[in-house]
Amino acid sequence: MSEADKTLQSLFKLADKVGKRRYSRLTLQDFQEYRKFDVWRYINGKSECGITEESREWVRDNSESHCPICGERFSRHHKKTIDHKLPRAQYPWLSLDFRNLWVICYQCNQEKGERHWYEYEHYIFNQYPDRYEDIRFARPRQLLRSLKAE
Numbered sequence: 001m002s003e004a005d006k007t008l009q010s011l012f013k014l015a016d017k018v019g020k021r022r023y024s025r026l027t028l029q030d031f032q033e034y035r036k037f038d039v040w041r042y043i044n045g046k047s048e049c050g051i052t053e054e055s056r057e058w059v060r061d062n063s064e065s066h067c068p069i070c071g072e073r074f075s076r077h078h079k080k081t082i083d084h085k086l087p088r089a090q091y092p093w094l095s096l097d098f099r100n101l102w103v104i105c106y107q108c109n110q111e112k113g114e115r116h117w118y119e120y121e122h123y124i125f126n127q128y129p130d131r132y133e134d135i136r137f138a139r140p141r142q143l144l145r146s147l148k149a150e
């Protein structure tokens with residue numbers, strides 16, 4: 001079975017497994033396995049958002065016509081990208097947690113970078129106060145609570 005054929009269910013299972021062990025306890029083997037599944041959400045930055053049919057479908061089902069941050073209509077100039085609300089560099093086990101994903105435009109994704117969510121809210125509050133309410137609404141509350149519980 002090719003990676004692209006893996007079902008979403010198996011992705012969830014792996015994400016759970018990785019999540020339970022947490023980053024610091026992952027073995028190299030775990031990490032390689034985890035990276036294999038990363039193809040699901042890969043962004044090639046050129047013409048299409050995902051490289052697998054499943055991820056494209058997910059993007060279609062989980063995006064509006066406009067970017068939820070800047071409000072620009074998605075287009076060739078404002079391409080759709082899948083962003084991790086909590087950056088995967090800091091929370092790799094949330095990389096495949098769908099509660100952590102949202103579709104935003106390429107420009108907003110670049111600008112958001114690897115900021116932690118609260119840092120990002122703070123940034124928006126200072127730079128684009130008129131966008132703040134929307135960003136606060138998009139806050140991944142459940143995930144942030146789950147971090148505190150550790």
Ligand SMILES: [Zn+2]
Nearest residue numbers: 067070105108
């Ligand atoms: Zn945008």
